[in-house]
Amino acid sequence: MPSGGSGGYGDLVTSARPGRPEDVSQSVPKVLRVSAALSWRLVAVAAAVWLISWIVGYLAVVIIPVAIALLMSALLAPAVAQLVRWRLPRGLATAIVVVGGIALVVGVLYGVINAFIGGLPDLQKQVAGSVKAIQTWLAGPPLRVSTDQLTGFTNQIVKLIQDNQLTITTSALSTAATLTEVLTGVLLVLFTTIFFLHDGGGIWSFLIKIIPADVRPRVDVAGRRGFASLVRYVRATAAVAVVDALGIGIGIGIVGVPLAVPLAALVFLGAFIPIVGAVIAGTVAVLVALVAKGFVSALIVLAIVIAVMQLESHILQPLLLGRAVQLHPLAVVLMIAAGFTFGGIAGALMSVPILAVLNSGIRSLLHDQGVDPSEVDPTRPPKVEPGHGK
Structure with missing residues (x-):
């Protein structure tokens, strides 16, 4: 028998031996292999998130x-x-x-x-x-x-x-x-x-x-872009808060509700928690009007609060916050809910700025390659380049 014949038979027997890792992995369906790989990665991510949350809480x-x-x-x-x-x-x-x-x-x-x-x-x-x-x-x-x-x-x-x-x-x-x-x-x-x-x-x-030296310039640019996004977010939120406070404060002052100035200040502070904060502060104003002035005055204050909230959601949010942070309203609401669950009022306050910084930083890492960090000034409005940020 030729010498190559026994070698071919030996290879065939070896390849048929059970227990080899490559043979076992090939016998598992691809869907199950992919699901298992995703599962342990998700478990690792969840553990990391839990650890970070515990450290932040501590x-x-x-x-x-x-x-x-x-x-x-x-x-x-x-x-x-x-x-x-x-x-x-x-x-x-x-x-x-x-x-x-x-x-x-x-x-x-x-x-x-x-x-x-x-x-x-x-x-x-x-x-x-x-x-x-x-x-x-x-x-x-x-x-x-x-x-x-x-x-x-x-x-x-x-x-x-x-x-x-x-x-x-x-x-x-x-x-x-x-x-x-x-x-x-x-x-x-x-x-x-x-x-x-x-x-x-x-x-x-x-x-x-x-950060490793080869990627440090890109991370530097991403950090500066993220801080620039934070600057735009804070300024836009402050502008929205001023409009909310003036609208609701002047309205309840005209109705004759007492403590109009403190309630307007409460609305201003609440507006720094997007979508949710101003609504809660407006609800407090409605309750004060109900207790102090009666049902009719409370209905009028409720109408004022609804009108100001409509102005915020349909005009101020798209024009100011929408351009500042480029976040979908659903993402904002979900992030606020998650922040409140993990960190209470402080978590709700910080959730949207964190999301804005991460959004801008990730976009920069994906698109801003070869940009000189010294050319990025976070305190000035960024130059909008064609196709950037889409």
Whole structure:
């Protein structure tokens, strides 16, 4: 027999031996192999997301102030950059902008608190009148609730408060501790914002040193594009918030609802959580109108809130936020829901900016190849190139 014959037979026997990895993988259907490969990758991604969420939650006392400082830096960075272009030293420009911003915030808070204190007696009188009107309505047909029943219900509420006095006291002490944490966070936000404004470029250059040198320029450009998107988002959101606050505040002021200025300030703050925040703040305004002025005034305030929300969703959002971050409304809503689930109010506040930065950064990594990082100025509107960002 030729020598090659035994070799061919041996190869045939070897290829037919069970247990070889390549033979086992080939015997598994392709759909199952692909599903298994996707499954373990999804498990790895889910584990990474869970680990990151746990780390963020554990370090929330530090991460949340730093994130808020980044938002504040995005809002104030164009002003600092403009002063630097006017040949002011960067330290002096940062000091002017920070001190001016603090003065503006303190002035607004002073006006809001004064308006709240001034409108509180009027609100108390109107609430007392509304309570009497409700009692009269309950005593009449068709409910015919007697005065003794109302008194008994009130006594039950008082007894419930007395029985839970220890819990209320503990909550008050917890609130005091929370206020201490808030004060610490505010100071951390202030100092972090100052350093971001004064030496943000140096901090970013230090952070990207961990990136391999061959891809570092592209990551540098993507980071600058992401921060530019954050700047546009914060400015557009602030503009939308001002319009919402003015529209609802002037409307409820005309209706005669007390605390119009504090409610307008609440609407302004709520508008920084897109779509959801202004609606919640408007609902508070409707409830205040219902308690203080009655059902008809509450319906009028509700109509004002709906009109302002329609103006925001159909005109302001497409013109300002749509151009600033290029995000679909469904993506915004889902991201807010996910952020609120993971991080509460802070998560809802930071979810859309994070999505905007990631969207812009990924687009830059995919399209902006060979761009000099020094040519990208995050504080100025980007140059729109044909076909870019589609």
